[in-house]
Amino acid sequence: MSQVSVEIPPGYQKVFGRPRALSDAPYTYCPGCHHGIIGRLIAEAIDELGIQGRTVGIAPVGCSVFLYRFYRCDFIQAAHGRACAVATGLKRANPDLIVFSYQGDGDLAAIGTAETVHAAARGENFTVIFVNNQIYGMTGGEMAPTTLPGQRTVTTPQGRDVALTGYPLKISEMLAQLDAPAYITRQSVHDARHVQLARKAILKAFRNQLEGKGFSLVEVLATCPTNFRMPPVEAQKWVTEKAMQFFPLGDLKVRDE
Amino acid sequence: MSRVLMRGNEAIAEAAIRAGLKCYFCYPITPQGELVEYMARELPKRGGVFLQAESEVAAINMVYGAAAAGVRTMTSSSSPGISLKQEGISYLAGSRLPCVIVNMMRGGPGLGNIAPAQGDYFQATKGGGHGDYRLIVLAPSTVPEAAQLVMLAFDLADKYRVPAMILGDGMLGQMMEPVELPPPVDPSSIPEKPWALTGAEGREPNVILSFDLSPQGLREMNRVLQDTYREIERSEVRWEEVETADAEIVLVAYGTMGRIAKTVVERAREEGIKAGLLRPITLWPFPYEPLRELAERVPTILTVELSAGQMWEDVRLAVEGRAKTPFYGELGGVVPTPREILSEVKKHVSS
Amino acid sequence: MSEKKGDGAMEFGVIFAGFGGQGILLAGKILARAGMEQGLEVTWLPSYGPEMRGGTANCTVVLSRRMIGSPIVDAPQALVALNLPSLDRFEPQVAPQGAIVFNSSLIRRGVERPDVVGVAVPANDIAQELGNPRVLNMVALGALLAACRVVPLEAAMEAMAHELGERGRQGLVEINRRALELGFEEAQKQLG
Secondary structure: OOOOOOOOOOOOOOOOOOOOOEOOOOOOOOOOOOHHHHHHHHHHHHHHHOOHHHEEEEEOOOHHHHHHHHEOOEEEEOOOOOHHHHHHHHHHHOOOOEEEEEEEHHHHHHHOHHHHHHHHHHOOOOEEEEEEOOEOOOOOOOEOOOOOOOOOEOOEOOOOOHHHHOOOOOHHHHHHOOOOOOEEEEEEOOOHHHHHHHHHHHHHHHHHHHOOOOOEEEEEEOOOHHHHOOOHHHHHHHHHHHHHHHOOOEEEEEOOO | OOOEEEEHHHHHHHHHHHOOOOEEEEOOOOOOHHHHHHHHHHOHHHOOEEEEOOOHHHHHHHHHHHHHOOOOEEEEEOHHHHHHHHHHHHHHHHOOOOOEEEEEEOOOOOOOOOOOOOOOHHHHHOOOOOOOOOOEEEOOOOHHHHHHHHHHHHHHHHHHOOOEEEEEEHHHHHOEEEEOOOOOOOHHHOOOOOOOOOOOOOOOOOEEOOOOOOHHHHHHHHHHHHHHHHHHHHHOOOEEEEOOOOOOEEEEOOHHHHHHHHHHHHHHHHOOOOEEEEEEOEEEOOOHHHHHHHHHHOOEEEEEEOOOOHHHHHHHHHHOOOOEOOEEEOOOOOOOOHHHHHHHHHHOOOO | OOOOOOOOOOEEEEEEEEEOOOOHHHHHHHHHHHHHHOOOEEEEEEEEOOOOOOOEEEEEEEEEOOOOOOOOOOOOOEEEEOOHHHHHHHHHHOOOOOEEEEEOOOOOOOOOOOOOEEEEEOHHHHHHHHOOHHHHHHHHHHHHHHHOOOOOHHHHHHHHHHHHHHOOOHHHHHHHHHHHHHHHHHHHHHHO
């Protein structure tokens, strides 16, 4: 995984490039998927804070299971839903590490709800990136704990019927009720302006950890065009017209002291 | 060195701290409560991390994280809690992460009761969770031996990168005996872990995985595991033999039953019955070879267990029909007295 | 210590039994500790219901010059019974020529077995007279040590003082010492 270095000719200045924290491995995500953008924002935060040499990432179960390929930092794969417990173990064993988990909605908000809530309640000093695309991607488009009412998935072929399967979980709102967390926010990456806002939020979530502030979670609304059965542009519209209606963007908890 | 009167649970906790335990994660369950309490009291004072998790599932995954960070780490529980940990144990085995897991077994299945039992033998020695893996399983029969084996468990786990389990029961955990505690391990004597996640400063990133989507790749990972297991089978089998030289009947018993069986052998000898005992100390790797050798010259090998005959299967695999292999077991947390076992022995001797 | 050949093979086993809260487990532990400090092998095995308080409790202590196999004793050389259910339950198990120390403050009957030595000790009353009803367990232990000379009384006193010291109860050592003494004397009187 050697870094490609290009010599910059005289008179030119490098204004954009691959973050150092990213490896040379090309992303293997579907066209229009937001994992690539979010993954890059994380790498930029790692670069900006200069923490690549002490960062450990946690790849969960789901499309992000291959995350370790894309970064030039230590990585561990965790059992489905257990990333926050694994992060707790890593961070407690070695508080000098900078630990982040990158979890989908099924992983974090269904099978891993207990691990997430309790890590947040303990104020564990690590960073969680929570990618909410309202669907199970890798297993083939099943209903997620964040699937919207009426949304069609392969396990809700007639659309999610709240009388049968209840309502989506607003995990960030739930966590914001807790005393311990330092930072809970919901962001989106559907356009350039929101990418910049998400970038700031992710940077803050990592900086909080560096400063020992405790649990920080950035929820990012994302698309899964493949399982939405939509072209990417239409999937972007899904974010603004549907997802953001149910999951409004913004900071839910900021503890600044 | 002076002897201290300690409960089994406390001796295990103290020995683990002396072995260099850095992180202990738990969820409360009887009959290993004293272990948890001891850790809560002592470990933070001695530079370690004690954390009560929200579940056994979380606790074992915290162990997974701490083991990946390269520290000595442990969790403890009892049967139903160990069932919950199996997912994490499979990941630890698959990712080759060393740790120590203590199971103070109780009566089962289901909620069962808190009395001593040995019904988790299959779960401990044959894998327990999903996939093709083994744990190193050590079965102490006395409190001092529990302390020794905990120290050994950490060493073996680190040496082979295989999780090790201490398999005891409520009786071992609750009873007190004098213990001569081993001196604390010198931290600098614990081997380096170049695979640990310490931050990739100045080196290529370390990645810890238990998966490979390509069958060829996963086969290679599994071969590494299996090669390690064969090496452990060659080098780490431990057992104790008592009065087997001229025995006409040999009892096979481990843990709590192992020590009770010693009394049975003594009493049988007082009555002129040539009884002996083989007590497996490692349940995996199981002492197949020593048992096979005994079976060449001992007509009867009686397995005594607090289960319906789980270890009995391994005894029969070892004996392969060379001797008679009767079984005597108790269920549900009932512990037979020496007298009851002795009368069973008498049924199987000729005179 | 007295040596009994046969069933116990140079081992001395005793069951302490009573209500939870009567200090059964502690009395057993102090005997075990005294034995350990005399250089003996010892085991202490508790058995109690899941209730934290108020249930019945018992523990088995084994003292031996050799490694102890079974911590479970099927025919103990002695029984200390602090309530009637305990005497009812364990009296039949005691080895022939064994000793039964029972709390005559609460138990209105004598020992029924003709082949064991019964020692009636009004443990609650003696403890009450000393000014702390909780020391009844040491009264009973003192009586046991008079009936079965497995460790010297002084060794038990020392073990008790260490045990209470570690629990931050130094202030209770003196009254417990008296309790051990009075129990010992009461049993001696009866045994002649």
